Amino acid sequence: MDARIPAGPLDDKWTDYKGHCKLVNPANKRKLEVIIIGTGLAGASAAASLGELGYKVKAFCFQDSPRRAHSIAAQGGINAAKNYQNDGDSVFRLFYDTIKGGDYRAREANVHRLAEVSANIIDQCVAQGVPFAREYGGLLSNRSFGGTQVQRTFYAAGQTGQQLLIGAYQALERQVALGNVKMYSRHEMLEVVIIDGKTRGIIARNLVTGELERHFGHAVLLCSGGYGNVFYLSTNAMGSNVTAAWKAHKAGAYFGNPCFTQIHPTCIPVSGDHQSKLTLMSESLRNDGRIWVPKKQGDNRRPNEIPEEERDYYLERRYPAFGNLVPRDVASRAAKERCDAGYGVGSSKQAVYLDYAAAIERYGKIEAGKQGNDNVGKDEIIKMGKEVVKEKYGNLFDMYEKITGENPYEVPMRIYPAVHYTMGGLWVDYELMTTVPGLYALGEANFSDHGANRLGASALMQGLADGYFVIPYTIGNYLADEIRTAPIPTSHPAFEAAEKSVSDRLNTLMNIKGKQTVESLHKRLGKIMWDKCGMARNKQGLEEAIKEIQQLKKEFWSDVKIPGGINELNPELDKAGRVADFIELGELMCKDALEREESCGGHFREESQSEDGEALRHDDRFMYVAAWEYKGDHNWQLHKEELVYDVVKPSTRSYK
Amino acid sequence: MEHYNMNLTLKVWRQKNQSDRGQFETYKVSNISSEMSFLEMFDVLNEELIQEGKDPIAFDHDCREGICGMCSMYIDGKPHGPWQENTTCQLHMRAFKDGDTITVEPWRANAFPVLKDLVTDRTAFDRIIQAGGFISVNTGNAVDANALPIEKAKADDAFAAAACIGCGACVAACKNSSALLFVGAKVAHLGLLPQGEPERKERVLNMVAQMDKEGFGACTSTGACEATCPKGISISNINRLNKEYLVASLVSEK
Ligand SMILES: Cc1cc2nc3c(=O)[nH]c(=O)nc-3n(C[C@H](O)[C@H](O)[C@H](O)COP(=O)(O)OP(=O)(O)OC[C@H]3O[C@@H](n4cnc5c(N)ncnc54)[C@H](O)[C@@H]3O)c2cc1C
Numbered sequence: 001m002d003a004r005i006p007a008g009p010l011d012d013k014w015t016d017y018k019g020h021c022k023l024v025n026p027a028n029k030r031k032l033e034v035i036i037i038g039t040g041l042a043g044a045s046a047a048a049s050l051g052e053l054g055y056k057v058k059a060f061c062f063q064d065s066p067r068r069a070h071s072i073a074a075q076g077g078i079n080a081a082k083n084y085q086n087d088g089d090s091v092f093r094l095f096y097d098t099i100k101g102g103d104y105r106a107r108e109a110n111v112h113r114l115a116e117v118s119a120n121i122i123d124q125c126v127a128q129g130v131p132f133a134r135e136y137g138g139l140l141s142n143r144s145f146g147g148t149q150v151q152r153t154f155y156a157a158g159q160t161g162q163q164l165l166i167g168a169y170q171a172l173e174r175q176v177a178l179g180n181v182k183m184y185s186r187h188e189m190l191e192v193v194i195i196d197g198k199t200r201g202i203i204a205r206n207l208v209t210g211e212l213e214r215h216f217g218h219a220v221l222l223c224s225g226g227y228g229n230v231f232y233l234s235t236n237a238m239g240s241n242v243t244a245a246w247k248a249h250k251a252g253a254y255f256g257n258p259c260f261t262q263i264h265p266t267c268i269p270v271s272g273d274h275q276s277k278l279t280l281m282s283e284s285l286r287n288d289g290r291i292w293v294p295k296k297q298g299d300n301r302r303p304n305e306i307p308e309e310e311r312d313y314y315l316e317r318r319y320p321a322f323g324n325l326v327p328r329d330v331a332s333r334a335a336k337e338r339c340d341a342g343y344g345v346g347s348s349k350q351a352v353y354l355d356y357a358a359a360i361e362r363y364g365k366i367e368a369g370k371q372g373n374d375n376v377g378k379d380e381i382i383k384m385g386k387e388v389v390k391e392k393y394g395n396l397f398d399m400y401e402k403i404t405g406e407n408p409y410e411v412p413m414r415i416y417p418a419v420h421y422t423m424g425g426l427w428v429d430y431e432l433m434t435t436v437p438g439l440y441a442l443g444e445a446n447f448s449d450h451g452a453n454r455l456g457a458s459a460l461m462q463g464l465a466d467g468y469f470v471i472p473y474t475i476g477n478y479l480a481d482e483i484r485t486a487p488i489p490t491s492h493p494a495f496e497a498a499e500k501s502v503s504d505r506l507n508t509l510m511n512i513k514g515k516q517t518v519e520s521l522h523k524r525l526g527k528i529m530w531d532k533c534g535m536a537r538n539k540q541g542l543e544e545a546i547k548e549i550q551q552l553k554k555e556f557w558s559d560v561k562i563p564g565g566i567n568e569l570n571p572e573l574d575k576a577g578r579v580a581d582f583i584e585l586g587e588l589m590c591k592d593a594l595e596r597e598e599s600c601g602g603h604f605r606e607e608s609q610s611e612d613g614e615a616l617r618h619d620d621r622f623m624y625v626a627a628w629e630y631k632g633d634h635n636w637q638l639h640k641e642e643l644v645y646d647v648v649k650p651s652t653r654s655y656k
Numbered sequence: 657m658e659h660y661n662m663n664l665t666l667k668v669w670r671q672k673n674q675s676d677r678g679q680f681e682t683y684k685v686s687n688i689s690s691e692m693s694f695l696e697m698f699d700v701l702n703e704e705l706i707q708e709g710k711d712p713i714a715f716d717h718d719c720r721e722g723i724c725g726m727c728s729m730y731i732d733g734k735p736h737g738p739w740q741e742n743t744t745c746q747l748h749m750r751a752f753k754d755g756d757t758i759t760v761e762p763w764r765a766n767a768f769p770v771l772k773d774l775v776t777d778r779t780a781f782d783r784i785i786q787a788g789g790f791i792s793v794n795t796g797n798a799v800d801a802n803a804l805p806i807e808k809a810k811a812d813d814a815f816a817a818a819a820c821i822g823c824g825a826c827v828a829a830c831k832n833s834s835a836l837l838f839v840g841a842k843v844a845h846l847g848l849l850p851q852g853e854p855e856r857k858e859r860v861l862n863m864v865a866q867m868d869k870e871g872f873g874a875c876t877s878t879g880a881c882e883a884t885c886p887k888g889i890s891i892s893n894i895n896r897l898n899k900e901y902l903v904a905s906l907v908s909e910k
Pocket residue numbers: 037038039040041042043060061062063066068069070071072073074075076077078160161187188189190223224225226235236237240241243244280420421442443444445456457458459460461463
């Protein structure tokens with residue numbers, strides 16, 4: 001596998017690349033058409049930037065407006081190596097933290113570039129009017145996040161993703177008004193069209209009328225997000241799916257590290273069979289909250305009735321150095337371990353407590369101290385402490401209360417890990433191009449920057465880096481050779497064939513007329529994945545999962561029941577297509593997890609752990625990116641991209 | 657929190673497509689847990705309808721966290737239902753009790769045509785943003801983010817206005833179908849910031865012109881929009897817009 005990483009020292013690679021890549025002159029840009037699938041942070045920023053440059057852009061999303069992409073839901077913040085806090089941050093430190101956080105399974109050159117452009121992202125967003133949090137002096141505020149030792153996270157209350165996306169969306173709409181971008185909302189891309197080995201367009205379905213459309217492009221950018229919903233329950237939006245990436249995969253794009261999934265430790269637990277999605281409680285809550293379970297198994301007392309000495313603050317016990325601030329993968333596994341051993345709480349026993357009582361008291365005492373008053377009663381201290389906590393985390397506490405009906409200022413929150421993010425995705429080279437010429441992947445849809453575990457506040461950074469600052473350069477290097485390619489008429493046989501295959505598939509789905517609903521089949525897939533390819537994986541479980549998924553696939557294609565028709569707004573049909581792709585992806589994820597006989601980051605193979613239950617990497621055998629090539633039904637070939645660390649020396653992560 | 661199960665009667669607006677006239681249909685659902693969200697209750701009903709060979713009810717939703725602005729049900733005469741500062745997806749069934757009858761309709765406004773059942777077309781909002789809801793700064797043009805300090809109070813006000821999720825509940829709540837709260841929030845968000853200053857005048861004129869063109873009604877200050885808004889967008893944004901509009905039109909007439 002050739003990642004086409006520029007030669008030279010790490011610090012100079014990107015600058016050198018930009019100085020030497022091919023350019024397209026403005027007159028030629030107007031003749032070049034670019035298709036962008038997705039309008040989240042990656043897609044909207046790419047569409048706006050390429051439109052500004054003068055390319056003819058078509059952008060697609062399945063929601064009713066580009067502003068509703070899943071990026072809108074990101075809460076906590078976005079990292080950038082600005083060092084505004086003078087606390088020792090630098091491009092190198094952000095680069096290093098990201099490589100280490102990813103457990104040494106990411107590519108150095110990409111991650112360094114990401115750290116380099118991170119500062120420009122904040123500048124760009126502020127110029128667009130993104131209202132980041134500020135200090136009284138009028139300058140930008142930062143917080144710490146995800147256990148790093150510097151404060152480099154920029155945020156807008158608990159709505160950072162919303163504000164960043166609205167900035168990118170507005171830039172996109174400006175280009176729509178100027179005629180540089182044409183927007184297709186309520187459209188779903190269902191096939192890539194390849195002619196003579198190059199990507200030349202897509203087939204999309206209008207989700208209101210059901211009509212199939214052919215669109216030509218000199219290049220296609222997939223910015224279609226992550227695939228966490230393969231687990232059915234996740235913190236992703238309901239519509240998030242793998243379909244665009246999967247079609248590309250089947251058309252020849254390799255899939256990178258599919259099994260690398262991030263399970264976030266602090267989510268609101270499942271309340272019953274009706275559960276349709278899970279809600280994240282921001283990682284920032286671990287800055288002040290303490291996590292515990294009772295010391296006694298099956299303890300049914302209310303949390304406030306359990307005395308201090310009968311509580312097990314298991315993260316503080318196991319990881320005295322980092323305590324409640326260990327990385328996400330470590331915290332999630334520790335919660336699962338306690339619950340599996342019978343110490344879980346709540347009616348389902350699949351939850352642990354996140355307790356703010358100590359923080360409330362601590363903040364209350366600080367407030368009392370500020371007033372210089374030593375004689376404040378306990379009630380008064382608690383009252384003042386609650387005010388402080390409210391100012392910091394009020395919107396999250398309100399959200400918890402809306403969902404659970406419990407008041408987290410009075411009783412500890414119940415939390416449990418949930419699927420949150422997928423580090424895996426389409427394999428891309430340094431230029432973000434997949435293995436199919438002219439087909440690119442940006443944002444969560446690619447595999448590139450986070451290795452086996454993503455640090456908090458780094459996905460937003462990566463999406464915007466890809467769209468604003470990377471693709472505008474790298475796409476020129478490809479399109480410069482395409483200026484003589486006239487738009488190919490969509491009557492070309494390749495478009496015809498692609499449209500026919502989409503239409504045949506839709507008809508096949510509608511004609512199954514079986515007995516099981518799409519939802520029920522998706523739930524079953526999710527259960528297999530969660531039980532056997534979730535937080536802990538082992539050989540036997542993965543082998544079983546593969547068989548079960550193959551069986552499920554047969555059932556799906558012989559017994560699924562889809563109401564309505566093709567030529568109308570039919571959300572069940574849309575969902576059916578996505579679940580069919582998830583089923584195939586699920587099999588590949590298990591295969592990848594089976595192949596990787598080591599534990600790294602979010603991937604924990606039970607066979608590969610230390611005596612005290614920590615993850616054990618095997619750098620001698622697995623220091624590579626697994627890039628899977630689709631070879632036909634249930635059949636993939638593994639290609640390896642060896643990872644070379646020139647600058648960072650891989651070591652064992654320890655948080656003890 | 658104690659939970660309970662309930663049986664409910666639902667009166668839901670069914671409309672095949674934009675040209676269909678549409679009518680209410682009545683459904684019974686049983687054993688609904690108070691812990692479910694309102695949309696999960698619809699999931700249960702839809703699964704039953706599919707099993708019975710009937711067409712499930714189409715509705716818009718995506719994040720189910722109150723932030724994407726996609727969900728849009730008019731529940732018992734209120735956009736997003738009975739809870740304050742809340743979206744449909746965050747409404748939970750403990751807001752109802754056993755035996756209740758609940759009426760569910762789509763947003764109703766000329767500018768938001770119904771596409772099917774509870775799904776409406778809100779692209780008019782996108783076109784209003786295209787008319788001027790942005791700051792014209794190309795990628796790469798920005799100066800250092802801290803080069804221009806912004807008063808915290810102003811930044812906070814801009815953020816409060818920018819919290820609008822573009823759901824359209826304000827329009828659905830207004831007897832005139834006015835979009836002024838949505839437009840006012842955007843005019844305030846960008847106008848409060850120094851970066852938005854250069855385009856302030858054209859922005860308000862162009863956005864209001866587009867709003868009128870889309871067929872939204874006039875504002876008669878009933879305050880229904882503010883009372884319904886899931887993100888607590890303040891009606892003071894409308895006053896602000898009116899002032900900006902006045903100043904801008906005086907200047908542009910010169
Ligand atoms: C609850 C939550 C909180 C988070 N908080 C943070 C945080 O604080 N900091 C951080 O850095 N990261 C956070 N993340 C992660 C981050 O939000 C995502 O990784 C990131 O926003 C993904 O952006 P994207 O542009 O790649 O894709 P998305 O925003 O998912 O956009 C995907 C786009 O693709 C379109 N699409 C998909 N398939 C098709 C198709 N077939 N046809 C047409 N269009 C299609 C969709 O319509 C959509 O426009 C969070 C994630 C979640 C779930």
